[in-house]
Amino acid sequence: MPIFIFKRILSTIPVMAIVALFVFSLLYIAPGDPAAVIAGDQASPADVERIRQNLGLDRPFLIRFGEWVWQIVHGDLGISIFTSLPVRDLIAQRVEPTLSLMVVTLLFAISVAVPMGVIAAWKAGTWIDNSIMAFAVLGFSVPVFIVGYLLAYLFALQLDWLPVQGYTPFREGFWPWFENLILPAITLGFVYIALIARITRATMLDVLQQDYVRTARSKGVAQSSILFVHALKNAAIPIVTVIGIGLALLIGGAVVTESVFAIPGLGRLTVDAILRRDYPVIQGVVLLFSFVYVFVNLAIDLIYTLIDPRIRY
């Protein structure tokens, strides 16, 4: 196992290198010029050129790429073109809100979606199953921002139970932190619940046809025990896989959710950076997301071994 983990960590290096080269190249050929955005309407072409030189944007691709890689190797993600702040600091400011949103969303979505999927499988073909699947279709179909607006309208504007927007750091207390995350997490969790509930139902349906389940039933094992102890554990691998893959969905959804609820997270940082062509920030954030994704995949592989003792690396 340790050798496997070590090899997997090593394998992230070429992955990250390819991602880095890809992102850098993509930004290099993308249209747009941060120097023109900075200079503003009143600037002369000479002014724009001087800003471009100061930012080092006039240098050849390979030199810029080489310098960036050298910085990365030394743990430096560079300086934001627009804020003049280190990219590392900008990301650090934004990690907590996004991480909080993801954790709360994940916990909420899993705790709702897995029981929903299990119940749907148990009651397959009944109105309960149909209702849950109808909800799942709705979850996939309704855009995140619509759900966000509706929830904000109902729970913030009409009922005045929760805030419309914003984020309070965890160090300010649990409830202030949590109350700002309730609506965004439900909003973001909506799609995720749909995804997990559907896959849980499908795998559970398969597992519930197995002989050992029939044996358990014939032995008089309680239904809840069959569902949640025997069957669910054996259905868990595809569910865990989907939860992991769904993290990418979560990252994408967070961009919209953070905008709707004015949460200062990494999603908004990315969008703002893209619109302004703040190359170092875009590169830094994409690299971070890639790393997280690779790391999550590794974590899922390890979780497999816990769920299914037959799996060994």
Add this chain to the structure above:
Amino acid sequence: MSSKDKIGPSAGHDKIGLDRRTFLKTAAATGAAAASTGIYMPALAQSTAVKTLRFVPQSNLANFDPIWGTQYVVRNAAALVWDTLYGVDDKLQPQRQMVESEENSSDGLTWTFRLRSGLKFHDGSPVTAKDVVASMTRWSARDPMGLMIKAIQAELTAVDERTFKWVLKKPYPKMLLALAKNNAPCSFIMPERIAMTDPFKQITEYIGSGPMMFARNEWVPGAKAVFEKFKDYVPRKEPASWLAGGKNMLVDRIEWVIMPDAATASAALQNGEVDWWENPITDLVPILKKNKNINVDIADPLGNIGAFRMNHLYPPFNNVKIRRAILAAMNQEDYMRSLVGDDDNLWKPLPGFFTPDTPLYNEEGGEILKGPRNLDAAKQLLAEGGYKGEPVTCIVAQDQPITKAQGDVTADLLKKLGMNVDFVATDWGTLGARRALKTPPGQGGWNMFHTWHAGADCINPAAYLAVRASGDKAFFGWPDIPAVETEVTNWFDAKNLDEEKVAMKKLNKAALDNVVYAPTGFFKGYQAWRKNVTGVVKGPLPFFWNVAKA
């Protein structure tokens, strides 16, 4: 819990009375406190001794160097932190601000300025003439009026601690206007060590002598910017009027909460989570007007001028007949309705280039934009101009509602005229780079793009680069019309308002006859604030002085 670290101000907002959420929070807190003492402190227990005004600005404060970055949002924030030598009032007249007195020599070549006593920077150091000299040197390297002054500058020197002298090679009658104007970049005064920064590099220390200090440690670009009252600021005695007069701060702390989503900003204002929203979108204004806790009024009486610019370097718009065909066909009402909807308070037709209701506004030569539109006559002009169906590359930024709406109207207009439209939907960042290209439209260049100009920039030619027609040095599209430039020079040399008006009438006519650009109309926007906030005024930027919160 203090609201200090709140990013998005829902905690600790200053609602009067006990609302449902506060009640629920308190109830929840009681339970939570019983379970784990110390992890939560109810909002009701918070002190509201510090008066905090929460403001939603027009866009993100992505950088904070008002000379390096000329975005309006930077200028607006900078006006809190850095003071200016002069400031324009609501009559558009320059008034003394940091300056106590000035003297212009009889030949008009030497200006001597004396600073007010007791001026201090936020780090406690006194404001001296050396700081002013360094600041003016940096400003004059970037500002259009500053560049004009720099071109005729003989010397700029500090005479003593509070006096500095600006010696010119020829008179510059608009000196005080240049130092007072609110167009970016404004002539903000910084400490010498900061002002020595290359004007093309960003400053990293935000020390000014204005009424508020920038709380850099609380700055989250894209989310929040905080300003705290500068206790040692000495406001002028005169009543405040825009950038002039006494800048008395009646709140201790101003939090700028950046909200990229208009619907969220609207909800936050209605919910009392923010106090003032700089630019609510027109669609949401009816909802805000219905709310008994919210005031809605025009934000800036000087408004904005919509524009689409044609590339004078390449066919078909290198031909004045074709440019005039567009003017003859375009209906400004179509453009304005696409921007402001049915609200007639928000727009005016603009048969000219200058901001309506300002002294130099005139409609000389504007007949082509008035009256019923005649597409047949426009088509005739197109034919006379020799238009042969070549593609017209129209680049339209889709991420800016103002440019998108105008672009859609123009595309429709050109199609009605039988023109071959190559509609390039893009974003503002890409447009910003592409419009600077002078290559032919088929090789990465362009034929037309849309934009808009703040009315405050269009009250005279001083900072109005868009109306200039100096060829290579002109704004994108590069019109080369000597008659326009002659009148710009005449305006700069004018000795009184009457002379200025004569020059501007001629300029307006020459600019319309030759179509420097196509004005699509004059439009304004609203601002909205909660009724417990008083002192909000209309102006070209949000003025926070004398704004109080009950």
